[in-house]
Amino acid sequence: MNEEAAVLRQAVTMNILIVDDEPSIRETCAEVAKQSGMKAITVATAEEALEVLENSAVDIVLTDLMLQQSSGPNATPSTM
Numbered sequence: 001m002n003e004e005a006a007v008l009r010q011a012v013t014m015n016i017l018i019v020d021d022e023p024s025i026r027e028t029c030a031e032v033a034k035q036s037g038m039k040a041i042t043v044a045t046a047e048e049a050l051e052v053l054e055n056s057a058v059d060i061v062l063t064d065l066m067l068q069q070s071s072g073p074n075a076t077p078s079t080m
Contacts, residue, residue: 015056018042019049019063029062 016038018029023044030040041056043049046067052058 014038014059016040016060016062017049017052017056017058019044019046019061019067021045021064021068025064 014037016033018026018033018040020026020029020042021044026042026044030042033040038060041052041058043052049061049063053061
């Protein structure tokens with residue numbers, strides 16, 4: 001990477017949305033994102049994620065594929 005690209009990369013802050021129902025995973029991912037210079041937004045449910053996406057500019061979404069309380073077509077029952 002040339003010097004100009006490195007300066008540009010440092011100047012752009014990426015917003016990452018982290019969606020996971022496990023608090024420890026959310027916190028760890030958010031800490032890694034912050035150390036990488038990103039602004040992390042964390043939520044526990046798909047419904048909360050959709051609300052964030054409707055109201056905020058998000059560049060990256062990192063999500064758990066097996067969220068416990070989701071109501072989408074591939075959702076797993078919360079009794080499992």
